Amino acid sequence: MKIAVCIKQVPNSEARLRLSSDGKWLDEEDLPFIVNESDEYALEEGLRLAERTGGEVVAFSLGPERVREALRKALALGAARAVHLADPAFAGGDALATGRALAAALAREAFDLVLTGSQSDDAGFGATGSIIAGHLGWPHVWLVMGVELEPAAGPPASAKVTREMESGVNEVSRVALPAVLAIQAGINHPRYASLKGIMQAKKKEIAVLSPADLGLDPAELGAAGSRLEVLSVAFPAAGEGAQILEGDPKTAAAALVQKLRQEARVL
Amino acid sequence: MPELDGPAGQAGQGGQRGHGWQPGAGTRIWVVPQLRDGRVTRVSWEALAAAGRLAAALAGSAPSVRTVPINAVLLGSGLDAAARELAQRDLAAVLVADHPALAAYTPGAWIGVLAPAIGAERPDYVLFPHTYQTVDFVPRLAQRTGAGLLPEVTGFALAPAPTAPTAPAAGAGGEPAEDGLVWTRPVLGGKLQARVRVRGAGTVLVSVQSGSFPADALPEATADAPAADTKLRPLPVDPQQARPDREVLGYEEAAAQQVDLTKAGIIVAVGRGVGGADKLGPIEELARALGAEIGASRPVIDSGWLPRERQIGSSGQTVSPRLYIAAGISGAIQHLVGMKGSAVIVAINKDPSAPIFTVARYGLVGDLHELVPALTAAVKAAQG
Numbered sequence: 242m243k244i245a246v247c248i249k250q251v252p253n254s255e256a257r258l259r260l261s262s263d264g265k266w267l268d269e270e271d272l273p274f275i276v277n278e279s280d281e282y283a284l285e286e287g288l289r290l291a292e293r294t295g296g297e298v299v300a301f302s303l304g305p306e307r308v309r310e311a312l313r314k315a316l317a318l319g320a321a322r323a324v325h326l327a328d329p330a331f332a333g334g335d336a337l338a339t340g341r342a343l344a345a346a347l348a349r350e351a352f353d354l355v356l357t358g359s360q361s362d363d364a365g366f367g368a369t370g371s372i373i374a375g376h377l378g379w380p381h382v383w384l385v386m387g388v389e390l391e392p393a394a395g396p397p398a399s400a401k402v403t404r405e406m407e408s409g410v411n412e413v414s415r416v417a418l419p420a421v422l423a424i425q426a427g428i429n430h431p432r433y434a435s436l437k438g439i440m441q442a443k444k445k446e447i448a449v450l451s452p453a454d455l456g457l458d459p460a461e462l463g464a465a466g467s468r469l470e471v472l473s474v475a476f477p478a479a480g481e482g483a484q485i486l487e488g489d490p491k492t493a494a495a496a497l498v499q500k501l502r503q504e505a506r507v508l
Numbered sequence: 509m510p511e512l513d514g515p516a517g518q519a520g521q522g523g524q525r526g527h528g529w530q531p532g533a534g535t536r537i538w539v540v541p542q543l544r545d546g547r548v549t550r551v552s553w554e555a556l557a558a559a560g561r562l563a564a565a566l567a568g569s570a571p572s573v574r575t576v577p578i579n580a581v582l583l584g585s586g587l588d589a590a591a592r593e594l595a596q597r598d599l600a601a602v603l604v605a606d607h608p609a610l611a612a613y614t615p616g617a618w619i620g621v622l623a624p625a626i627g628a629e630r631p632d633y634v635l636f637p638h639t640y641q642t643v644d645f646v647p648r649l650a651q652r653t654g655a656g657l658l659p660e661v662t663g664f665a666l667a668p669a670p671t672a673p674t675a676p677a678a679g680a681g682g683e684p685a686e687d688g689l690v691w692t693r694p695v696l697g698g699k700l701q702a703r704v705r706v707r708g709a710g711t712v713l714v715s716v717q718s719g720s721f722p723a724d725a726l727p728e729a730t731a732d733a734p735a736a737d738t739k740l741r742p743l744p745v746d747p748q749q750a751r752p753d754r755e756v757l758g759y760e761e762a763a764a765q766q767v768d769l770t771k772a773g774i775i776v777a778v779g780r781g782v783g784g785a786d787k788l789g790p791i792e793e794l795a796r797a798l799g800a801e802i803g804a805s806r807p808v809i810d811s812g813w814l815p816r817e818r819q820i821g822s823s824g825q826t827v828s829p830r831l832y833i834a835a836g837i838s839g840a841i842q843h844l845v846g847m848k849g850s851a852v853i854v855a856i857n858k859d860p861s862a863p864i865f866t867v868a869r870y871g872l873v874g875d876l877h878e879l880v881p882a883l884t885a886a887v888k889a890a891q892g
């Protein structure tokens with residue numbers, strides 16, 4: 242089974258964050274980047290399904306030069322090869338523009354399954370997987386907590402998929418393959434790269450694709466192809482939304498209990 | 509999937525607002541509420557309230573359903589009660605797609621109804637409650653219809669008109685959109701708030717984050733509004749288009765839980781800030797004093813300080829107690845989605861800029877190792 246996994250490199254939000262001078266995003270100098278959390282689970286799920294079916298995983302990522310590090314990690318973990326959508330024209334896109342580019346890259350090969358993480362830890366749209374599916378005309382499921390290929394033996398024709406819903410209920414459904422599944426963090430336990438894997442990764446191919454390779458007009462890609470524009474970002478105002486109860490611990494705690502009893506009436 | 513509907517809003521009424529911006533002129537708003545057990549959900553009322561605010565802002569001094577009309581769009585099977593409930597409100601129309609093919613939600617069926625309707629009528633804004641179901645299908649609806657996509661908004665403001673002499677505009681950061689709307693949404697799991705605008709004309713699909721607009725803000729219809737039953741309009745359902753793209757086999761309780769936090773009236777939840785498994789004693793005392801269950805954010809579980817059955821958040825349990833006390837939890841979005849439905853949230857954190865304070869009603873800023881015992885003492889004192 243041939244499986245594509247789309248991964249995104251995102252800022253490590255545990256690091257000290259500084260805004261860029263134009264106020265529109267983070268200052269990326271010295272900012273550490275990591276593979277998006279749910280994408281790591283998507284990669285692990287892809288590797289497991291490929292191992293079970295004697296298939297292979299191809300890792301895709303869109304972004305600047307630093308993204309090669311994320312792809313190299315995927316290769317070290319077991320992806321057979323990687324595809325890097327690397328061109329300034331791809332930069333700054335919203336999910337619709339990014340999904341358009343990734344779908345065009347994925348359509349160049351015949352995949353049985355495309356996996357993405359459920360949402361990026363930076364922009365947080367949760368949209369790329371289903372937008373890719375729309376372009377490919379395949380079914381999709383978002384927030385996947387379980388995947389079983391059917392039939393269990395032989396070439397898979399469909400997948401039984403568990404989707405997380407609100408209030409502790411899961412939907413179980415069957416989708417025909419090929420399909421796009423957006424994987425929720427926690428579905429599995431991602432492996433660590435072995436030394437052997439890291440060594441082997443150095444010899445694996447990272448193909449580079451440009452808009453021209455994909456037959457796409459740069460005007461429909463990246464920031465130029467996006468209707469959404471970020472004007473500025475800011476840290477939330479301290480205590481925005483919350484009534485902060487002031488004073489030493491004893492005073493503040495007493496004031497809180499009073500509020501909970503008299504105002505909110507929950508005690 | 510065939511592109512039957514064409515890019516919404518490349519022409520038509522959506523394109524009326526060409527240069528500068530003319531708040532209100534020709535703007536039309538749709539809201540797609542979700543139902544649970546046949547009733548409009550709370551977060552859907554919030555999306556309707558957001559639509560009301562939006563209409564008022566765009567209509568300027570004459571807010572009325574006739575200046576900036578709001579339509580609700582209902583999808584499902586057996587919708588009479590919900591449709592009538594909505595028709596009592598200050599809405600121009602309630603479009604009802606009531607069909608057995610829509611008995612169970614699937615993206616294929618929902619998109620198969622909404623995409624042709626959006627393509628035909630080209631509303632400017634279509635608002636959705638920001639739920640898992642919305643994230644499952646709305647991005648694909650945007651892809652299908654050529655609409656813009658603006659997920660998880662928490663607010664908006666109408667920037668002053670560009671001709672205003674001393675326009676402080678929308679702050680540092682650029683030109684506002686043609687209709688002057690600047691939206692806010694969280695990024696980096698809520699560590700930052702982004703101000704965004706939508707460029708160009710045409711439909712935009714917007715999802716409204718829970719807790720951002722008061723659910724009861726959409727007024728009852730006024731006396732001079734059209735009668736409730738004249739507002740109900742059937743929305744055609746073509747079973748050839750509204751085709752399920754997944755076969756729903758059933759619904760199951762998420763992994764059998766030994767601890768069912770969803771039934772708890774009060775939850776005391778701890779995060780990484782507690783510092784270690786050996787520091788949970790005061791938390792347990794507070795929970796005992798309140799008759800509360802103990803919950804935790806994911807880092808606490810991953811560190812092995814508490815068992816996984818106590819995890820709250822996107823990969824744990826989703827809870828909505830009457831009181832949720834978050835101690836040492838910064839409030840990553842993965843945690844917030846599991847508890848933001850709580851009636852009253854109290855945040856205890858040393859970092860006053862932690863995102864948890866944005867969903868909390870009350871906050872204590874300081875060292876939780878001092879504040880939690882003080883709170884336990886205050887609770888006991890109040891209990892006499």
